[in-house]
Amino acid sequence: MTHAGAGEDRTLPRSLAAHRTASIVAGLCGSIFLLFLVAPIARLVAGGGTSGVSALFTDAELRGALWLTAVTATLAMAAGALGGTPLAYLLARRSFRGKAVVAAVLDLPLLIPHPVAGIALLLILGRESAVGRVLLHAGIQVAGSPVGIVCAMVFVSAPLYISAAREAFARVDPRYESVARTLGDPAWRAFRRVTLPLSMRGLIAALVVMWARAVSEFGAIVILTYNPKVASVLTFDRFTGFGLTEALPVAAVLSILALIPLVALRALRPDHGAGMDV
Amino acid sequence: MIEVVGLDAQVGAFRLREVTFTVPRGQYGVVIGPAGSGKTTLLETIAGIVETQAGQVKLDGRDVTGEAPERRRLGIVYQHGYLFPHLSVAENVAYGAADAAFAAEIAERVGARPLYDRPVRALSGGERQVVALARAFAVRPSVLLLDEPFSALDPRSRTRLRRVVRDVHREMGTTVLQVTHDFTEAGLLGDVAVLLDQGRVLQSGPPGGVFREPASAYIAEFLGAENVFAGTVRALGDDPAALGAGPDAARGHRALEFRSGPLTIYTVGDAADGPTHAVIRAEEIVLSRDAAATSARNQFVGSIEEIAVLGALTRVTVDVGGASLVSALTTRSAEELALERGARVCASFKAMAVHLC
Secondary structure (H helix, E strand, O other), X not given: OHHHHHXXXXXXXXHHHHHHHHHHHHHHHHHHHHHHHHHHHHHHHHHHHHHHHHHHHHOHHHHHHHHHHHXXXXXXXXXXXXXXXXXXXXXXXXXXOOHHHHXXXXXXXXXXXXXXXXXXXXXXXXXXXXXXXXXXXXXXXXXXXXXXXXXXXXXXXXXXXXXXXXXXXXXXXHHHHHHHHHXXXXXXXXXXXXXXXXXXXXXXXXXXXXXXXXHXXXXXXXXXXXXXXXXXXXXXXXXXXXXXXXXXXXXXXXXXXXXXXXXXXXXXXXXXXXXXXX | OEEEEEEEEEEOOEEEEEEEEEEOOOOEEEEEOOXXXXXXXXXXXXXXXXXEEEEEEEEOOEEOOOOOHHHOOEEEEOOOOOOOOOOOHHHHHOOOOOOXXXXXXXXXXXXXHHHOOOOHHHOOHHHHHHHHHHHHHOOOOOEEEEEOOOOXXXXXXXXXXXXXXXXXXXXXXXXXXXXXXXXXHHHHHOOEEEEXXXXXXXXXXXXXXXXXXXXXXXXXHHOOOOEEEEEEEEEOOOOHHHHOOOOOOOOOOEEEEEEEOOEEEEEEEOOOOEEEEEEEOHHHOEEEOOHHHOOOOEEEEEEEEEEEEEOOEEEEEEEEOOEEEEEEEEHHHHHHOOOOOOOEEEEEEOHHHOEEO
């Protein structure tokens, strides 16, 4: 017993020291990584923040690009909510043949390079395509118009919404719905009265993520609709046409505006008191 | 009335198979079974939440197989209540009620009314069960399915709520089917007991009959019968009445002798000669200090192996030549007999107390 006790006395401080060393190494690695993520944005905002904010008052093209970005991203978000919510619900609640394939297909736009996504959209919605011609005949121009921007935004950001919305629905125990149905609610009413309110936080957070992703999209948009320019395309345009100095204020403003969805997401995170215990 | 005929249903890898039983209109059924036997799945299949693969579910004579849950006029109360956390307690109770005044009245009766001002999240497990019961009763269901609805309540509240549920069920004429692990509860509440194991009905009928006359040794042991012996039975030439069975009880039966190790037990019945099991409920075994004090046909003298005081009841294990007989007697009786470990006692029981299965 004495021997074992002495052994424990020797190993305990050693394991504590090892734990402390591991913590220091992990902390150091984490700090370097965090610095790597934050430093470029901080440098960007420090270098162009002031001129960017003043450009909001003087640069009409920048204002126009920001407005176009906000409007198209909001429309894309609405389209994603309308089309994606039922799909997310089905994926969360139902078992059906080919479910895994549907889920994999939905993730595909997240995996392919975004200019490739733009080319794919151009092939199916461009003026030369069958769908594009039909739409043009109906007076809807996709490529080179805000409609194209919305399409590109939906294509690249809706999978994020569907994935997060699916998780939000999955977090709500289906027995809440079952109880509502035995209390007289048809499926749709049970969804509206019970599942939707209980998953609302998660759904709104999913929409915010989708909106933010749509705002930051560049690759697919630049292929499908270079003009009119959204903010990301304008940044690229200023950089390639006029150099870093001209691109800096636009880029800085975009970075500052990115804080809006970030703050919104923080606010939507369930806190200890009000979180949905579902 | 709940009529379930040849019901098959599947949830994941688990399957209900050919479940058949009936709970007559306005009666109280209890489903008993070990964990994972399919009790909740059975309730959910009757409710239409789990799809029926084969068989029929009839509620009040109407075939509802394939009908949506909202069309079945039933209520379900889960063990965890499943109160809607985004609604108040009052809104939960009134959720499906067509008559707000009745919902308020039922909330008052079951004890949910004092909880109206508290957020759902702040309710204890027992309080949630109370509110869930009020919510289910408030829609005046013709059939009520209860999945261990009293499990989170303290003993006093459980007794009170059991009584309230029984009263409301009688007044409203609701047919109730309740899942329980509590055999006392099953005996107290149930008009019909359904014993479920591995998705199949092992036995169903009045709880008294199921407990007294289990269909197999497995059922007897599951139902908590302490004295289950494997052995061999053979017919005796004796008149059953001579075994103390009485002429009415023994009508049409033969006198039998059952042997299991050191025990030779006399009983009556229609069992064929051969291997079988004998079940004697502990409360049927009487202990006395003096063998002459009893007229029971089966008497065994042994020494006390163990005494376990369980509140008002005491369980005494008596060693009879290597076999253990367990007797349940009131703690008061045990004290009067001055029982102690190692003491010699006589364990006796009537021939009719022996059930062969």
